[in-house]
Amino acid sequence: MPPEHNAGAEHMLVSMLRPLVERGHDVQVWLSRYGKAHRAYEYRGIQVVPLQARLDFGTAARRADVLLSHLECVPSTAALARGYGKPLVVVCHNTHRPSLRDVAAGQTALAVYNSLWMEREAELFFAEYPKAIRPAESLIVRPPVFAGEYATRPGKAVTLINCNREKGGRVLEQLARRMPDAQFLAVKGAYGEQILPALPNVEIVEHVDGAEMRERVYARTRVLLMPSSYESWGRAGVEALASGIPVVAHPTPGLTESLADGGIFVDRNDIDGYEAVLRRLLGSAAEYRLVSKRAKARSAELDPAAELAAWCDAIEQL
Structure with missing residues (x-):
């Protein structure tokens, strides 16, 4: 709890x-x-x-x-x-x-x-x-997800929440090594052995109470990674959508249902694909605005x- x-x-x-x-x-x-x-x-x-x-x-x-x-x-x-x-x-x-x-x-x-x-x-x-x-x-x-409790102005970092292997800890590590000029946030999760790269462009964030996610995580996040091997839904992705934060995810049945048109889907084994998407989102303001707009629209559809x-x-x- x-x-x-x-x-x-x-x-x-x-x-x-x-x-x-x-x-x-x-x-x-x-x-x-x-x-x-x-x-x-x-x-x-x-x-x-x-x-x-x-x-x-x-x-x-x-x-x-x-x-x-x-x-x-x-x-x-x-x-x-x-x-x-x-x-x-x-x-x-x-x-x-x-x-x-x-x-x-x-x-x-x-x-x-x-x-x-x-x-x-x-x-x-x-x-x-x-x-x-x-x-x-x-x-x-x-x-x-009560969108008003999570909505904020996106930050600058590429973020992974829960850095165990199945959630994509190794994916974050490989991307951080390939993209030394990009900022990454590695947020410790509630379970699983955490993969926390000791790299100058990776900041480790301690386990965060859900009530503090907006200020401590999403306000600092430009793009959210969800290269999970399994997600029955994917709450973190929906929380990010509230701020128009693009979510790049592995196409599990749960994530394709939750993110729908608001997500970008890349196989978790395709590190080249993840890198290409991140460089596009971080390097093109127009592309970012387009994806962000879709994210906010999907968030509105998920009013609980x-x-x-x-x-x-x-x-x-x-």
């Missing part, structure tokens, strides 16, 4: 819980891992209970109206939901088979998919495993208001 752990899944959850708080609901997040915080705290109106602060999650689950879970916590939460007769909501962040099996274990009242392609993958899973139990209801909520209203309605119906 932010501000200690800042990854796409966690910030998607925060942006889905905030409107429930605004509707007057009592929203609590109980952490399943040991962290730095030793006392309960509040994050954007959400009550956060660290693992070491309280040991009575079972009591909280028994008193709850709805239990919500995601990632590796789904099986244990499902057991409590079954034991206490509570509706279970599962937020699905990826298409990996273990995630889909957890959704199909028979307790899910509402499955939330983060993209159309994930919903299609879930349908293929249910067709492949006819004994799997479909959720009672399902809903698509694309990771909500309608999907968040449907999400809150679904929770209240449960």
